[in-house]
Amino acid sequence: MEATLQMKDIRKEFPGVLALDSAHLDVRKGEVHILAGENGAGKSTLMKILAGAYSRDGGTIVLDGQALGPMTPRQAQDLGISTIYQELNLIPYLSVAENIFLGREPMSKLVPGKLDWQALRRDAQRILDSLRVAIDARSIVRDLGIAQQQMVEVAKALSVQARVIIMDEPTAALTSQEIENLFRIIRDVKRQGVAIIYISHRLEEFAQIGDRVTVMRDGATIATLEVQGTPLDELIRLMVGRELSDYYPKLQVDRGPELLRVEGLGRAGVLQDISFTLHEGEILGLSGLMGAGRTEVARAIFALDPMDQGAVYVRGERVRLRTPRQAIRAGIGFVTEDRKGQGLVLPLSVGHNITLASLGLFTRWSRLNLGRERAAVDEYLDKLRIRATGGDQRAVDLSGGNQQKVVLAKWLLSKARIFLFDEPTRGIDVGAKIEVYSLMNELVKAGAGILLITSEMPELLGMSDRILVMRRGAIAGTLDRAEATQEHILSLATLGAA
Amino acid sequence: MQVTENAVHPTHLPRAPRKTFSFGGSLGALTGLVLLCVAVSFLSPHFLTTRNLLNILQQISIVSVIAVGMTFVIISGGIDLSVGSIVAFTGLVMAILMKDHHVSVWMTVPIGLVCGSLMGLMNGLLISQLNVPPFIATLGIMSIARGAAFTISGGAPIFSLPESFLAISGHLGPIPIPAIVMIALFCLGGYILKYTKLGRYTYAIGGNESASVLSGINVRFHKLVIYTLSGCFCAISAILLTAKLDSAVPVAADGYELDAIAAVVIGGTSMLGGEGKLSGTLIGGLIIGVVNNGLNLLAIPQGPQRMVKGGIIILAVVIDLLRKRKGRSK
Numbered sequence: 001m002e003a004t005l006q007m008k009d010i011r012k013e014f015p016g017v018l019a020l021d022s023a024h025l026d027v028r029k030g031e032v033h034i035l036a037g038e039n040g041a042g043k044s045t046l047m048k049i050l051a052g053a054y055s056r057d058g059g060t061i062v063l064d065g066q067a068l069g070p071m072t073p074r075q076a077q078d079l080g081i082s083t084i085y086q087e088l089n090l091i092p093y094l095s096v097a098e099n100i101f102l103g104r105e106p107m108s109k110l111v112p113g114k115l116d117w118q119a120l121r122r123d124a125q126r127i128l129d130s131l132r133v134a135i136d137a138r139s140i141v142r143d144l145g146i147a148q149q150q151m152v153e154v155a156k157a158l159s160v161q162a163r164v165i166i167m168d169e170p171t172a173a174l175t176s177q178e179i180e181n182l183f184r185i186i187r188d189v190k191r192q193g194v195a196i197i198y199i200s201h202r203l204e205e206f207a208q209i210g211d212r213v214t215v216m217r218d219g220a221t222i223a224t225l226e227v228q229g230t231p232l233d234e235l236i237r238l239m240v241g242r243e244l245s246d247y248y249p250k251l252q253v254d255r256g257p258e259l260l261r262v263e264g265l266g267r268a269g270v271l272q273d274i275s276f277t278l279h280e281g282e283i284l285g286l287s288g289l290m291g292a293g294r295t296e297v298a299r300a301i302f303a304l305d306p307m308d309q310g311a312v313y314v315r316g317e318r319v320r321l322r323t324p325r326q327a328i329r330a331g332i333g334f335v336t337e338d339r340k341g342q343g344l345v346l347p348l349s350v351g352h353n354i355t356l357a358s359l360g361l362f363t364r365w366s367r368l369n370l371g372r373e374r375a376a377v378d379e380y381l382d383k384l385r386i387r388a389t390g391g392d393q394r395a396v397d398l399s400g401g402n403q404q405k406v407v408l409a410k411w412l413l414s415k416a417r418i419f420l421f422d423e424p425t426r427g428i429d430v431g432a433k434i435e436v437y438s439l440m441n442e443l444v445k446a447g448a449g450i451l452l453i454t455s456e457m458p459e460l461l462g463m464s465d466r467i468l469v470m471r472r473g474a475i476a477g478t479l480d481r482a483e484a485t486q487e488h489i490l491s492l493a494t495l496g497a498a
Numbered sequence: 499m500q501v502t503e504n505a506v507h508p509t510h511l512p513r514a515p516r517k518t519f520s521f522g523g524s525l526g527a528l529t530g531l532v533l534l535c536v537a538v539s540f541l542s543p544h545f546l547t548t549r550n551l552l553n554i555l556q557q558i559s560i561v562s563v564i565a566v567g568m569t570f571v572i573i574s575g576g577i578d579l580s581v582g583s584i585v586a587f588t589g590l591v592m593a594i595l596m597k598d599h600h601v602s603v604w605m606t607v608p609i610g611l612v613c614g615s616l617m618g619l620m621n622g623l624l625i626s627q628l629n630v631p632p633f634i635a636t637l638g639i640m641s642i643a644r645g646a647a648f649t650i651s652g653g654a655p656i657f658s659l660p661e662s663f664l665a666i667s668g669h670l671g672p673i674p675i676p677a678i679v680m681i682a683l684f685c686l687g688g689y690i691l692k693y694t695k696l697g698r699y700t701y702a703i704g705g706n707e708s709a710s711v712l713s714g715i716n717v718r719f720h721k722l723v724i725y726t727l728s729g730c731f732c733a734i735s736a737i738l739l740t741a742k743l744d745s746a747v748p749v750a751a752d753g754y755e756l757d758a759i760a761a762v763v764i765g766g767t768s769m770l771g772g773e774g775k776l777s778g779t780l781i782g783g784l785i786i787g788v789v790n791n792g793l794n795l796l797a798i799p800q801g802p803q804r805m806v807k808g809g810i811i812i813l814a815v816v817i818d819l820l821r822k823r824k825g826r827s828k
Contacts (some may be wrong), residue, residue, distance in 0.1 A: 046525065200743075247700075304711070304712070322646055323714075323716070324711055324712055324713075324714050325714035325715070325716060327714075328713075328714040329521035329602075329714075334712060336712065341708065341709075342706075342708045342709050342712055343709060343712070344706065344709055345701070345702045345706040345709050345710065345772065346705060346706060346772075347701075347705040347706075347772035347773050348701055348702060348705050349773065352698065352701070352702075356698070356702055356709075356710070356713040356715070357697060357713040357714050360695075361693050363694075363695060366695070367693050367694065368692075368693050368694060370692075370693070410713065414714075443581065
């Protein structure tokens, strides 16, 4: 069968990073083509190029025999390439019909400039009915559930006579019943001759819905295979198959006494029965797919989110933490995933960011001793080798790696012993990454314990002493450093069993 | 940490010399003020006299005291529209106590301070406990306080207040007392911003609220304090205003919120929060005062005066924005 869509030798460079290099994809009419790979393998980048959201630095795209040049998202859409992103792109306060025809509303033939509401509703309802979904075109999108909103997105894609529909993890937020329903619709759409590119981390879905699968790794296409007849572990091997580089300067530290124990931590609909211990000198990896609840565990421990059930013990003593302030007092520090949004106060100086959680140290008779504060700032600038012109430089002007070190300095100064690291090396360059790893080593050597949440497999395997794998808000398994492999972790994270 | 030696360059950039004193972002405003003074003194021989300059200080003191609280509020990322109404209401409460109930001045002044603080506390409660956006919360309190002022006074002005109260608006030697109060409050506010946790947290909350929560700052409590402080400064302003006019009227201090915000903004404080200085606000207040004074000396009527004032606010912010953009492109 002839390919509807052919992407060849696609290259994409970001400043300092080669995101895609020789990525290929060919998709046939009327097939569900699965795009698989680890986080950061380049799937999303490739799809954004196809949708016109990114420009490409090399390679060709041919759609139904027509070579496509550089295009805007709008042009891609007009060519029949529709994308359904994980974060849905509907306007919540408009009706379903208005959303489906947004920007292409049928106009009245009698009164210029007036919408033809009747035609709008009728056409929208017709598309919805053809999908056999029970949604009224007049209902307001905000009132619909996530699954229904997704159906509206599908209807929207069909309304533009899509030739290719890209679906990015469409089932991430759905219940199994809703997934069934979505799959039925996907099969219907497929029968209409539309090609569907389906991105998913859930290996168990591949056989249910996919015809062929393309595996990507490190920005390149590794293989394209028929889903039927390809065993799962073969797929996992292809997705992972990378040699670990040696730049994880993991230090073997003797495990000390227990620092943190979490028992039966639960939060309705988010986390269930999370239990683990963290010891002095230990780096405990926390793995799982996006949305598995890793960050939520850290947030609950740090008292940012309330917990419905469970208990937290610090050095064997039960603590009831209700505010981050209390968590900090208990010796916990949280290096968040979103450095700029949550870690730093960007307009403040580097020094003021470092001391923000420990101003009490410099306060006497409620007066800040600025001299002593400055001395402490200088000490930490040196200790962590933060490259700044001085404590007065604004945090916003530092590089990502140095910003991350400022966040670390904040928690070191607050005397944290339990460190929650959420994607600590995201978006920072390799040199700074190694420095962060070295700092982690220094920390555990000095008797701290680290909970390391990371999506980067090599980092997880390279730095962790033990690894917890989460799946759908629960712990699917615990692996020792010796027994942990990427295959192991991935199958626990996706299938729930090793 | 030998591992890292090869990977990074541990050399430090030279540290900038520490500045002992700086006007920071308000340097542009200071230049503007000096230029303005030079210009006005050429246009009018009456400008550069001790008496006139002290007169300017007296005139700006009432709004500038409000602007001290407003600076805190705006640095914390908020806005307080209710200040003018709180001044009017508090002034009336005090006048009624002294006039109708013969309460002594020594009792009335503290009661006034508590009254203004309570109004500010209401703003703070709405904003920090119920998460009402500051613009809306203070807009509501603005109307409520103004309405309360009309209600308790029956719409009529109250005058002939005790001599000992009016003395607040007098002079200490040649210097007007309100100007002294104003300078003292700027010093106090500057001290709080620089040398206390409250001040540091004000900047942090305005710069990034969620990072502040994550750093263990009790954001709700500090917002409450900041708005209460703003209300308290309004009460001080009400004392100065009522003593100066020897009367309290429900329409008093109309539009002062805009003058106070203008002083803060001209002084280089960012409306986005997280940045700003009280020295800038003082200069902003002086700029407005000098412009008003100069236009009065030149006998220019109210209408054009207001137009000029509006132009200066816009000009000040545009210059600031252009300067920042230039700084960034370097």
